[in-house]
Amino acid sequence: MLSRASSSLRAGRPAAAIVGGQRRAGVQVIRSSRNSVAAIRAIQSVAQTDRDTITRLLYSLGSKREVERHLRIFSSASHPSQPAKFAVIKVGGAVLDQIDELALSLSFLYRVGLYPVVLHGAGPQLNELIEREGVVPDYIDGIRVTDTKTLQVARRVFLEENLKLVGALEKLGTRARPITSGVFTADYLDKEKYGLVGKITRVDKRPIEASIRAGALPILTSLAESLDGQILNVNADIAAGELAKEFEPMKIVFLNEKGGLFHGVTGEKISVVNLDEEYDTLMKEPWVKFGTKLKLREFKELLDYLPRSSSVAVISAAHLQKELFTDSGAGTLIRRGYKLFKHDSIESLGADRFRQVIHDRDPEVLSGDQSVTGILNEISKTPYTIYGDEPLDTIAVVSHPPDEVPVMTKLLASRSGVLNNVVDNVFNAIKKDHRRLFWTAQVDDENRSWHFERADGSFTRAGKSLFWYGVQNVKEVESIVKDFEAKGRIDRAYLPVGPSAPPHKAAAANGSTTPNGTRAFSTFARRTVPGSTRGYATVAEPPTPVSTEIKRLGLIGARGYTGQALTNLLSNHPYLNLTHVSSRQLAGLPLTGYGKASVTYSNLSPEEVERMEKDGEVDAWVMALPNGACKPFVDAVDRGAVERKSGQGSVVVDLGADYRFEEGWTYGLPELYGRSAIRAAKRISNPGCYATSSQLLVAPLVNFIKQEAWPTVFGLSGYSGAGTISSNDADGRPVSLPKVTPESLGGGVRPYSLTNHIHEREAAYHLSTLASLPVKIAFIPSVAPWFSGIISTLSLPLNGRLSAKEIVGMYEEMYQGEKLVKIRKEVPTLQDIENKHHWIVGGVQVHSDGDRVVVVGGLDNLLKGAATQCLQNLNLALGYDEYAGIPVA
Numbered sequence: 001m002l003s004r005a006s007s008s009l010r011a012g013r014p015a016a017a018i019v020g021g022q023r024r025a026g027v028q029v030i031r032s033s034r035n036s037v038a039a040i041r042a043i044q045s046v047a048q049t050d051r052d053t054i055t056r057l058l059y060s061l062g063s064k065r066e067v068e069r070h071l072r073i074f075s076s077a078s079h080p081s082q083p084a085k086f087a088v089i090k091v092g093g094a095v096l097d098q099i100d101e102l103a104l105s106l107s108f109l110y111r112v113g114l115y116p117v118v119l120h121g122a123g124p125q126l127n128e129l130i131e132r133e134g135v136v137p138d139y140i141d142g143i144r145v146t147d148t149k150t151l152q153v154a155r156r157v158f159l160e161e162n163l164k165l166v167g168a169l170e171k172l173g174t175r176a177r178p179i180t181s182g183v184f185t186a187d188y189l190d191k192e193k194y195g196l197v198g199k200i201t202r203v204d205k206r207p208i209e210a211s212i213r214a215g216a217l218p219i220l221t222s223l224a225e226s227l228d229g230q231i232l233n234v235n236a237d238i239a240a241g242e243l244a245k246e247f248e249p250m251k252i253v254f255l256n257e258k259g260g261l262f263h264g265v266t267g268e269k270i271s272v273v274n275l276d277e278e279y280d281t282l283m284k285e286p287w288v289k290f291g292t293k294l295k296l297r298e299f300k301e302l303l304d305y306l307p308r309s310s311s312v313a314v315i316s317a318a319h320l321q322k323e324l325f326t327d328s329g330a331g332t333l334i335r336r337g338y339k340l341f342k343h344d345s346i347e348s349l350g351a352d353r354f355r356q357v358i359h360d361r362d363p364e365v366l367s368g369d370q371s372v373t374g375i376l377n378e379i380s381k382t383p384y385t386i387y388g389d390e391p392l393d394t395i396a397v398v399s400h401p402p403d404e405v406p407v408m409t410k411l412l413a414s415r416s417g418v419l420n421n422v423v424d425n426v427f428n429a430i431k432k433d434h435r436r437l438f439w440t441a442q443v444d445d446e447n448r449s450w451h452f453e454r455a456d457g458s459f460t461r462a463g464k465s466l467f468w469y470g471v472q473n474v475k476e477v478e479s480i481v482k483d484f485e486a487k488g489r490i491d492r493a494y495l496p497v498g499p500s501a502p503p504h505k506a507a508a509a510n511g512s513t514t515p516n517g518t519r520a521f522s523t524f525a526r527r528t529v530p531g532s533t534r535g536y537a538t539v540a541e542p543p544t545p546v547s548t549e550i551k552r553l554g555l556i557g558a559r560g561y562t563g564q565a566l567t568n569l570l571s572n573h574p575y576l577n578l579t580h581v582s583s584r585q586l587a588g589l590p591l592t593g594y595g596k597a598s599v600t601y602s603n604l605s606p607e608e609v610e611r612m613e614k615d616g617e618v619d620a621w622v623m624a625l626p627n628g629a630c631k632p633f634v635d636a637v638d639r640g641a642v643e644r645k646s647g648q649g650s651v652v653v654d655l656g657a658d659y660r661f662e663e664g665w666t667y668g669l670p671e672l673y674g675r676s677a678i679r680a681a682k683r684i685s686n687p688g689c690y691a692t693s694s695q696l697l698v699a700p701l702v703n704f705i706k707q708e709a710w711p712t713v714f715g716l717s718g719y720s721g722a723g724t725i726s727s728n729d730a731d732g733r734p735v736s737l738p739k740v741t742p743e744s745l746g747g748g749v750r751p752y753s754l755t756n757h758i759h760e761r762e763a764a765y766h767l768s769t770l771a772s773l774p775v776k777i778a779f780i781p782s783v784a785p786w787f788s789g790i791i792s793t794l795s796l797p798l799n800g801r802l803s804a805k806e807i808v809g810m811y812e813e814m815y816q817g818e819k820l821v822k823i824r825k826e827v828p829t830l831q832d833i834e835n836k837h838h839w840i841v842g843g844v845q846v847h848s849d850g851d852r853v854v855v856v857g858g859l860d861n862l863l864k865g866a867a868t869q870c871l872q873n874l875n876l877a878l879g880y881d882e883y884a885g886i887p888v889a
Contacts, residue, residue, distance in 0.1 A: 244306060252311070456471065671839075
């Protein structure tokens, strides 16, 4: 998410600057400097310095890698159109008594560019005051009975506590906005029984989002109003839950003075609760009663309503940062989780599902050293068990012939499987079944430390490592290894056997040699893992029920190359039918390239589109029109949707640039800005082709850009990217011809729009939502003499030294599990991208000074740059599998 000082500057609003340790009104700073560029840069510089300082402090809580990963995840959770996606924090009344600690914790988040929605109670303060005024608190079923006198006192207490918190934040230079009304609408819960107590019926998120867009933390009370204006008291926990249901944040945090939930027998803090696995058992525990049982039930009901990407944390204010920014956490994390399974055959799991995991994740398959069929044949040679979780975020295969040592032959995890700690859950299930185990890993495995932490011993040689647990005797290890070699159960390259190494190398490595000239087993000490690492439990987007309902699509502007490419894709879509195509030049002619039905071009007017929308003739529209021509048709759909009998208007995807900066439209680049917003959207702007590649190139490095230096993207596009002109063939039939022909290029390239290209502004605008400061990009497009395909070369100045390996790791981490993103070592070529549906990146090189990186990315401008991405967005918005109709191989 964009830092608010920077965001305000970009939007032309007053920002805040930290000057001399205090935060002053940015409008004064800007006026005094006469709106100079230098003043803006000074504010950006201070904001970045502030964020960097706070980030470095976070490193004391956990490793740099996990802190930066959590920061990146949280920062990318919000979009200017939905700025409250990070967290809802409910502050208990007792926590307000430690207001300085609370303000420091919230200010910490603010200074790294994170904007939680904060809602507080005031129970203890209210009890103290009403007792002082001679009113005895009365509760029924745990609900405070609220009469007129109690409500009068409650309003005063809430307002006082709210202003105290706002004041404490402002003293720390953190902008905060008190919001004490106008958010919650409620009916009486039971007027006769509870008095002036409300049940929330509606949440108006506009005041909250306006506060965040203005760069201020929203601080709410749990007071509501009825439709006739009566103030009603609402339980703060329930109000926080209603806020969470409205915003669907990544985190719902309940701050209490205890700092978590505790085991009723041992007294130990509970680190993690996986509701899908543990809820039923927990609720039967004799120590889970009263308040604990009520809390768990409320948490489950809340999380059952929310996406699986949400989780609840119970923590103290003092440890909020450790809970949010480290894998081990500090309080209690409650998440839905997933149930684990075990299968003794591929067929019982589902052969297609298993093959897809092997195809997408197995390193031998990805490198081309093995085929999927070869892998399956290898697995089937011995008795085996497949371990995993329901969405297949982690799959492990353990080979266990009778009376032999088990070997974990596969451990394949998606990005979410690693971050959500599903890998550990699966591994622990394996340990329950097997008291000893061997497995292997490459030394360049980005999670290599994970293997060492869970092994009793290991051996590493020539870039390959053998790990084991449950065997403590060296002689026994040697015997097991020889048996593996004899039976071929583990690739020989991983085993400490084989040809002798040159004596001088062996001596240098270990000071002495073993009989075979290799180093002996390199480690044999159990590396204990301090605490239980939980991983980040809320990053994975939840598996969404997939629709198989047949739906109808209208395509307006089908004459051009992109319309033709989309038509071809829709021919293979299992559920989405192209029923209407509109083109002024081709009206009356049959549509070619679509094999599912006979369709004739029409020339739809906005009035006809309005009528069709009103009558429910289509479920989605795609606008494939020139820039500036789309609005009359979108307006027509909007008008028709108002009168549509079903009450559900159509989805609209605009392939042009008209709505890429428009509030109320969702920007449809799923790999960067998430799927949940697209699934809920009715108006989607499809990114530009150059802009897609530029954003995918820059995004993993967006917070490593050197200040005041612009990354440069040089883009080479096939001539189809220049669009088409209308002509006629020899038979008089209208045809589309390229605006720029390869002959006109004379075998060379033609640079154009050398500054201020719309894709330059588009990429910078949306990347800024991922960054701590506004992003600018220098973009130089050129048209080349091939038909389709864009090769984009990024040159990015770094704000610190990074190695090529570290940079590749950032791309791998950000795009792990993305089916339409390919990462390779070599520079992508035209053959890698033309007629392909993916984006590919490679050729990472860092300057010898370590301060500039060059990376090359590529896509087909008609496919992933347009039609394929459009179909991704349509699939998500219509409830289909994201890749339905898209070849992902």
